[in-house]
Amino acid sequence: MPSPIQQAAERLCLDCGLCCNGVLFDQVVLQPADQIAALSARGLKIKKRQFFHQPCAALCGSLCQIYAHRPTRCRAFECRQFQQVAAGKVDENDARARIDDVRASVASIELLLNRSEHDNPRKSLAQRVATVVEHTQDESFSASLVTAMEALGRTLAEHFRVEKP
Numbered sequence: 001m002p003s004p005i006q007q008a009a010e011r012l013c014l015d016c017g018l019c020c021n022g023v024l025f026d027q028v029v030l031q032p033a034d035q036i037a038a039l040s041a042r043g044l045k046i047k048k049r050q051f052f053h054q055p056c057a058a059l060c061g062s063l064c065q066i067y068a069h070r071p072t073r074c075r076a077f078e079c080r081q082f083q084q085v086a087a088g089k090v091d092e093n094d095a096r097a098r099i100d101d102v103r104a105s106v107a108s109i110e111l112l113l114n115r116s117e118h119d120n121p122r123k124s125l126a127q128r129v130a131t132v133v134e135h136t137q138d139e140s141f142s143a144s145l146v147t148a149m150e151a152l153g154r155t156l157a158e159h160f161r162v163e164k165p
């Protein structure tokens with residue numbers, strides 16, 4: 001039975017999905033123990049038998065639809081907020097507030113992206129921004145996107161990113 005603080009950390013993930021939806025990562029690299037055929041049958045779009053892109057095809061809302069069968073790296077990844085809540089160093093509500101802040105920043109960036117015909121929501125957020133910036137002639141628009149993305153990147157680096165497992 002997980003401890004109360006471990007349960008609190010696990011509750012965070014149920015309402016988050018930032019490590020699956022293309023905000024934290026562009027892709028997930030498969031590991032030797034991962035069963036490519038089985039993962040493909042469950043809906044993951046495996047590329048070159050090596051990785052799959054994010055946003056993940058198995059993500060529905062903020063929930064993994066193949067949780068019990070998720071790949072190795074998905075099992076191993078715990079963001080810094082998760083780790084700190086699980087260690088009792090950060091309160092669950094404070095971690096939720098950080099996740100909400102990131103969501104708000106992502107929503108602001110998506111509002112900008114929506115102004116471009118070159119936006120592709122099936123790509124990761126970083127890829128979407130790069131593509132839109134590449135195609136726009138509007139320097140002010142481009143600068144707004146880059147500035148917003150850099151600010152988000154700093155928040156993610158400080159509060160969510162950890163060394164890859």
Ligand code: SF4
Binds near residue numbers: 013014160
């Ligand atoms: S980013 Fe962290 S809190 Fe969010 S789902 Fe991933 S591990 Fe859980």
Ligand code: SF4
Binds near residue numbers: 020064065
């Ligand atoms: S398989 Fe599940 S845990 Fe892994 S990236 Fe996709 S939604 Fe997230």
